[in-house]
Amino acid sequence: MTRLSKLSLSAASTAMILVAGSVMAVAADAGGHGEGGFPPFDPRHFFSQIGWLVLSFGALYLLMSRVTLPRIGRILEERHDRIARDLEEASQRRAESEAAQVAYEKALVEARGKANAIAGEARNRLSAETEANRKGLEAALATRLEEAEQRIGATKSEALSHVRGIAVDTAQAIVTRLVGVTPDTASVEGAVDRALTTH
């Protein structure tokens, strides 16, 4: 700007020097020039110039302020509004998409939680069933073990109850063979009982 104004200033001053000479020449020649004088300073045309300037500039001002400027202003305003509206809409859309994203993530989390719950439940139910089966099996096994033990115990005591008779018979037979006399059954039984109790 300053460079431009300097340029125009220097241009103007150069031109002014040129003008000064020309104007002086013209002024000297003014007498023979019909219209006379330097036209921009000729007062005979001042009134017409001012009158037409008032008319034309007045018309320009009225046209600009009433018609043209509101017209251009409206175009700019419409564009401004349109841009603002579009931006508004865009931000609204973005908010919507963000909400959708949040909802999706929430749904995902919920679904995942539900799946975990279902899996956990299934696992618990299965392990409970297994446990119950195991318990039943163990109980059955225990019963059978007990029965077997009872049976063994019964067999053992039965066997043991046979041991005395066998011992008595054996002792009687041995004595008979050794001594040749069959001992009295009662005394043998007593001896066997003594031997059995000491052991």
Next chain:
Amino acid sequence: MTIDPIHQFQVQRYVDLLHVSGVSFSFTNSAAFMVGIVASIFLFLTYATRGRTLVPGRMQSVAEMSYEFIAKMVRDSAGTQGMVFFPLVFSLFMFVFVANVVGIIPYTFTITAHIVVTAMLALLVIGTVIVYGFYKHGTHFLHLFVPSGVPGFLLPFVVLIEVVSFLSRPISLSLRLFANMLAGHIALKVFAFFVVGLASAGVAGMFGAVLPFAMIVALTALELLVAVLQAYVFAVLTSIYLNDAVHPGH
């Protein structure tokens, strides 16, 4: 046509409309250019915005840019309240701009090379400042001439300087535009006469005439710059002066 660089500024009467006691009101070449300039500004801006398109075309862009350019200028110098003067500054800028640019075309009449025209425009600006200033702020408008924070003994001098500077505004505003237009056009004409003069002086002169002709080309470019710049300067100074009417306090 005689060799007279002043002839281009000659007002020519076409029709005498009124003639009262030695003062005549006539349709002249000057009047024709004024009316033509106003009509072309209005028609161009109307035609350029005929589509009112959302995405502007070339011409609509020019109209919009000139609108926004002046609007920004007024808002920057006179603030939002100064926007009441936007139509005035816009009209002034367009009028001076088109008048200046049209004046560069050979055989046209440059209305801004007439001191009456530029003085009237400058008086319009200063008149608007004074009338609006008093209308809006009453006597407070006179604070324009009394800067705050000046020591008492200096005040009379400062007020005197402020008044003189205020009064010199319309003079400088009108003379700047007038002198720039006048000087540029006379310089162009002088060089044009050199071309004609040299060319008629024989073969050597014809070769010599190339120099002033080149000068005319360069000067025309410079004049285009000056025409645009002076219209801009006129509009900027108008905005700055109008700022005083809106905000009179310093």
